[in-house]
Amino acid sequence: MNSLRQYLKAFSSARKLLLYTFLLCFGLMIFLPFLMIALKSIGRGWFGRLWLPPELTLDWYRWAVEVTNIPEITKNTLIIATMAVTMSTLIGIPTGWAFGRRRIPGKELLMSMILLPRMIPPIAYALGVAQIFYRLNLVNTHFGVALAHVAICAPYAILVLSATFEGLDERVMEASAVCGASPVRTFFHVILPLILPGILSSMIFTFTTSYNEFTLTLMTYGKDTITLPVRTYIALGEGYWEVTSAMSIILVIPSLLVLFVIQRQVAPEKLVGGFKGV
């Protein structure tokens, strides 16, 4: 009956082939778009039925830097992101602490409410944000755009930080007190090291959210506060696909880097999906 065993092995090999072909196609579908963008950004004369650009050049990057002033734009993006992160974290810490460690009636409902801006795609309320900003003259200020970003960054910071603070075991703090440490020392030597990873994680995710944010920025930007995503969109509208590609690569690299670095420490599934335990 060994032929039966061999038959089964062969069948499972055919199935395995199908499986891996499927995975391969999936992998290609995910990565090929980026590969094409990358090649477009360094290719010259890539028209017609060519698989690869005939010439390679860094001209497009040069153009991005010199003509469209990417460094300035990147600077804008980073300033805005930093402001957004700071504000979100400052909001997230006390609120997160409250959610994580204090009694709140209807906590679940409240949390769902706070996460609403994250659940509902921004276009719906971005309009209102834009109008308010016009009235308050916040358009075209870094602060304004950062504030708009906070609308979607803060909920996320609150979520992550509340989970972090919830995980703080009281008994550790008690033990520290029993060992003779004053509250201040307990904070610096015990609490801080324990919550630092959570705070860092929240800051990183908030940063990438702000960095990538497009819809809200589109509604609230001005000529001095153009961010990378918005500039890329404009370039696309202008039809300069090569330059757009160059900008896209500059835009995308940090996010991908963060993903690959983070995936070892934190469950990356947290970047996706809704709320409630995420």
Next chain:
Amino acid sequence: MFDSMIELRGVTKRYGEIVANDRIDLSIRRGELMTLLGPSGCGKTTALRCITGHIIPNEGEVWIDGHDVTGVPTHKRELGMVFQNFALFPHMTVFDNVGFPLMIRRTEKLKRRERVMEALHLIRMEGYEQHYPRQLSGGQQQRVGLARALVYRPKVLLLDEPLSNLDAKLREEMRFEIRELIDRLGITAVYVTHDQAEALALSDRVSVMNAGRIEQVGTPNEIYERPESRFVADFIGLSDFIQAQVTAVDSEGGTALLAAGGLEIRVPAAREMEMGQNLLLFTRPNDVELLPASHEDGINVFSGVVDKMTYLGDRNDYRVMIGDGLALRVQTDGKTRYNEGERVRLHLPVALCRVVFE
């Protein structure tokens, strides 16, 4: 071959460096309840899963009812299986759970209903058809699992530690129910457990396993009374071990003399005994007699001191030192009590001393 319902021939299963099953040869007879007994990691579950087909062995063959099923997928093997954590389908009612195998076999609806009700009657759970597993207790869930496994009259029933997730009292009740059910249906059963009391109470035969190998196969009586290795002796019941050396063999009288700790102990002679041989003397703490110091001398009567005494309610557990630093564990009924430090005498009845070759 005719008598055996299930045969494992040279079954070996490796996971990298670890050999979970090492050349297992086992024959399970028609209609018997065979238990695979052993500590965690001994390979009993692996062997069971080789029978079900969830594991394909690296080497060897699995035969069921005269057919080589080594290459046959699980769902074609016509086996019934009961799981440790019940594994009922949470999204189906009791009726649908039990009827599932029949639904798969496209049994006609009326017939299906008949068989399901029959099975429910067998496990005494009529009236629960529309309940969901989450509404049932552990014991009830396990019975539903049994019904599901038996509803299509398989030739073999496999049970993977079915009672481990139930509390002690329930376990004893269910034990009898399972045995009764299996007897009534005349089905062959393979039972996996690490609980020796269960194994001894339930089985026709027991297969004691250790580290991937079968140490001994025999009836519960054989396993308990005549263990063939130190492991089996140690695993089943309580035991006392004494390292000893053979000093004399009296083949006519059927006894031999062993020397240990400066004492001379008489034991029944075993065929393989030789002069000067090192072996293990073993006896059960229950079989050792504890006597007052004034008791007269005799064969296998030794003087000693009570080192430790533990009160266990219905029994007393002693640690007695005899001879030259030999410690023996003795268990007696609670009637007479000897205190720590008291001088006593120990009697090892010759017939109840056994030897195990290392």
Next chain:
Amino acid sequence: MKRGSKTRAALVTLLMLLPGLACFLGLFFYPMMVTVVRSLRPEGAHTGWTLGHYTTFISEPRARDVIFLTFVLSISATLCSIVFSVILCLVLRRKPRGHRFFRLAMLIPRVVPGLIGALGLLLLFGSRGWVNLALIQFVPWITEPVRINYTIGGLILFYTWLYFPFTSVTTLSTLESLDPAIEEAADVSGANRWQVLRHVVIPLIMPGILAGSVLTFMAAFGAFSIPLIAGGNYRPLSVEIFRQIDFTPTRWSAASARAMIMAGLQVVFLTIYMRILRRPSR
């Protein structure tokens, strides 16, 4: 004394919640209110009420097309995501070689701006993109580039690319939390692979699939950057809103009305999502 400390504690909690609440009220609730009010005011005016913008929009035949289009795109993308995610997760849970890499790949559409994803997909599926080059080269009856970009099918494909991770992440986690003994029990009972899938696995992971799909649907419904760039002549609701702003003078009220319609529909779906989450797991 006890009551005093209780109120003190409550006060402290409230204080701590204040930043979060302020953020919610100021950056979400108030803007939404502004939008509501705006949508009911005549264009450019600050007084007076009118339902004009709503009625104008709804009575336009275009409006029905737009809403219909938005639904078609979202529902199709959701269905495709479900089918794809289920297959992907069933494959990944057996932990084939490199499965960690693919689990990571599953997240990529979510960590890059939709804009970039759209650009890449446009390039890939364009008439000079690799997909068409491969089709022309290897498939005998295709000699001209196939139009994928700017078609409905292409748009649905792009939507799926961007939003399937919502579905696949929850599906995968539900799948992996399934007790393997249950499938083995089905196995032993005589069910072959397909039957186990159909009768046992899929019903049991359905809650996970649904939870993720509602997220996919909501995201697809509100998708903005993709249709903006790759929608061509197809303009779903989100882009419609944006177009009102592009007019000079800016048609805030018209945009607001459309935004409210969109937000309203989204609230309906959010409620459905909450309902699904609250359903007790079997």
